[in-house]
Amino acid sequence: QLQLQESGPGLVKPSETLSLTCTVSGGSISSSSYYWGWIRQPPGKGLEWIGSIHYSRNTDYNPSLKSRVTISVDTSKNQFSLKLTSVTAADTAVYYCARRVPGDFWYFDLWGRGTLVTVSS
Amino acid sequence: DIQMTQSPSSLSASAGDRVTITCRASQSIADYLNWYQQKPGKAPKLLIYAASSLQSGVPLRFSGSGSGADFTLTISSLQPEDFATYYCQQSYSAPQLTFGGGTKVEIK
Numbered sequence: 001q002l003q004l005q006e007s008g009p010g011l012v013k014p015s016e017t018l019s020l021t022c023t024v025s026g027g028s029i030s031s032s033s034y035y036w037g038w039i040r041q042p043p044g045k046g047l048e049w050i051g052s053i054h055y056s057r058n059t060d061y062n063p064s065l066k067s068r069v070t071i072s073v074d075t076s077k078n079q080f081s082l083k084l085t086s087v088t089a090a091d092t093a094v095y096y097c098a099r100r101v102p103g104d105f106w107y108f109d110l111w112g113r114g115t116l117v118t119v120s121s
Numbered sequence: 122d123i124q125m126t127q128s129p130s131s132l133s134a135s136a137g138d139r140v141t142i143t144c145r146a147s148q149s150i151a152d153y154l155n156w157y158q159q160k161p162g163k164a165p166k167l168l169i170y171a172a173s174s175l176q177s178g179v180p181l182r183f184s185g186s187g188s189g190a191d192f193t194l195t196i197s198s199l200q201p202e203d204f205a206t207y208y209c210q211q212s213y214s215a216p217q218l219t220f221g222g223g224t225k226v227e228i229k
Contacts (some may be wrong), residue, residue, distance in 0.1 A: 047208055
């Protein structure tokens with residue numbers, strides 16, 4: 001059964017870069033036409049889509065975050081990663097990696113458990 | 122940007138009740154609307170995609186309807202495991218995806 005697991009530092013200083021990795025197990029990240037994405041949720045608040053990547057390295061980003069976000073994929077490790085630069089307290093959130101189903105409807109059918117990242121000095 | 126407004130923001134209901142949650146888009150989004158369930162401390166779970174298509178493995182008591190700007194998620198007979206927060210998500214303006222603010226379903 002396919003599973004996703006987020007990993008990375010739980011604390012990042014303001015103005016620094018947040019880096020997270022999602023490891024896909026139970027299947028190959030490059031064996032299908034799925035996209036792989038990141039969604040975040042500030043404590044007690046709603047969900048915000050960050051961006052997605054295909055194993056071909058085709059990416060889509062939330063326009064409101066695009067200037068600070070890079071999503072990359074490492075097919076040899078079956079992982080994809082998120083980098084968010086110049087973070088502030090507003091970037092404190094639980095970050096989820098998820099699988100996006102290909103097609104017109106852009107929905108996420110499989111999610112990791114999430115990892116809390118706190119931005120604080 | 123397309124704004125998604127859910128109502129109510131919270132509701133109290135009893136097991137066995139029929140529950141309806143509404144999601145309204147700031148413009149027509151055809152049927153580009155998905156629904157998720159989130160329990161405390163857990164990741165969201167996909168329930169409905171394309172406004173009315175039930176995700177595999179999701180109980181039949183969940184259903185989605187609507188098109189254009191107005192959508193509903195209905196739970197025909199609320200079960201104890203259904204107490205959670207529900208989110209709608211539009212993809213009409215992909216790659217700009219937006220979620221609704223959530224509806225918390227609590228035990229009466």
